[in-house]
């Protein structure tokens with residue numbers, strides 16, 4: 001469930017930057033030199049804010065536009081601290097979904113449900129997906145052995 005910044009976010013940001021830049025340009029214009037310096041510093045500030053937004057969106061799975069605006073108001077440095085403190089909203093279960101490339105928790109639950117089986121030899125219940133109730137020899141990880149009766153499970157024979 002990757003959140004890529006939508007085009008509305010960019011339109012909103014650009015509008016915001018243009019309004020802010022026009023406000024800044026209305027302030028006193030002492031000299032061309034100072035104007036250039038000011039534009040340069042403001043550009044760096046915006047670039048840093050955008051970086052915070054990108055970090056928020058890509059690494060912390062948070063709103064790109066939201067965190068860019070937050071950085072504009074509170075300075076990028078403060079926003080980065082907020083971001084690290086807030087962390088990622090992904091729960092451990094969401095992370096499992098991402099890692100396994102499964103869309104929903106329901107899909108994972110279903111997959112795990114499909115993996116539930118009972119050992120035909122001793123009746124021990126085990127799970128082919130989570131490997132609960134099973135173990136494998138270190139040098140032969142593809143072999144599945146029932147934890148209770150220590151006999152090999154014939155996976156093909158389980159499918160009815």
Ligand SMILES: [Zn+2]
Pocket residue numbers: 119120121122123124146147148149150151
């Ligand atoms: Zn068994």
